[in-house]
């Protein structure tokens with residue numbers, strides 16, 4: 001008998017849906033709630049590395065992810081010159097194993113739809129547009145109160161509600177989330193035929209100008225600048241800023257820039273980071289994903305780490321007979337150092353750019369690829 005029979009998962013992002021799928025599939029009664037009104041909220045693209053794909057296979061969604069996304073095995077580096085010269089083509093490590101591509105680009109709302117549909121198919125009860133107002137727990141379980149005035153009792157609560165986790169705050173856990181000093185413009189746009197993998201340009205008017213194919217017809221493109229207050233800009237002004245910054249990049253960027261016409265597709269956000277010291281649980285409430293470790297997407301590992309948390313936590317909950325301190329210690333043993341290393345490496349890559357320093361990027365990437373090739 002597994003250690004839990006009923007679980008509430010707060011947050012239907014990568015971490016929450018993955019935990020819900022694995023637990024519900026094993027016969028645990030799972031309620032999965034999200035404060036968003038529905039699954040198909042607006043979004044841009046996401047880059048998923050092999051170690052994320054390995055978890056998708058475990059969740060039973062890899063065939064759908066593969067069909068909906070765009071797979072590739074190398075990274076291009078281009079110069080910020082008038083030709084957008086390709087200066088290097090680097091084979092990407094297949095961190096999920098030799099039978100999975102190194103990388104898949106995807107449209108975020110499509111990935112969310114696949115994960116939430118799978119969670120519901122394996123028996124999780126999914127509710128959008130709701131959140132918890134508080135918890136009361138004892139040695140045997142947790143009573144969660146919901147916004148609509150109802151409450152329910154669970155063996156365990158998983159707080160997977162993202163970087164500004166309300167669950168974390170309700171537990172009274174103090175954690176400083178800081179800006180790394182960079183802001184990113186992102187846009188979802190048509191894919192020119194010349195874009196068949198991620199290409200990055202370091203330098204020019206931005207720290208990084210990049211794009212990633214997300215399907216046969218689509219890509220997302222991004223420009224990373226010094227973090228600044230862009231909140232006063234209208235959608236049209238945001239589009240104008242992005243087009244202006246993009247004007248200094250060429251090669252495939254020339255086609256991408258011409259396709260930037262829909263102001264509603266442009267998004268701006270800052271990079272944020274934190275790592276919560278162990279433990280990640282308070283009694284029978286445990287936090288996973290961005291709620292405990294957040295990093296800038298310089299390694300494109302945030303979602304992958306969130307998925308790995310969910311896979312390891314579910315494995316432990318299903319293989320242990322009781323929720324004990326030993327279970328929580330095993331979670332930290334398998335997850336803390338790995339997630340912290342990813343956050344530190346992601347921050348380091350950004351800091352080198354901010355400082356204009358030539359860090360040893362290949363060595364750092366090599367170290368990370370080696371670590372992430374080992375299952376979590």
Ligand SMILES: Cc1cc2nc3c(=O)[nH]c(=O)nc-3n(C[C@H](O)[C@H](O)[C@H](O)COP(=O)(O)OP(=O)(O)OC[C@H]3O[C@@H](n4cnc5c(N)ncnc54)[C@H](O)[C@@H]3O)c2cc1C
Pocket residue numbers: 010011012013014015016033034035036045046047048049130131132160161162163165166167184269270271288289290291296297300301302303304305306
């Ligand atoms: C600009 C940017 C680009 C990124 N690009 C990549 C990338 O290419 N590849 C990659 O691997 N990672 C990327 N990341 C990181 C990645 O998005 C996160 O690491 C990942 O989404 C974390 O998953 P999560 O499930 O922990 O949290 P989230 O995806 O944030 O999900 C949390 C969920 O909780 C819900 N929620 C919030 N509050 C409540 C509440 N009170 N009650 C109920 N529900 C609530 C939210 O609606 C949300 O659905 C990027 C991050 C940023 C900022």
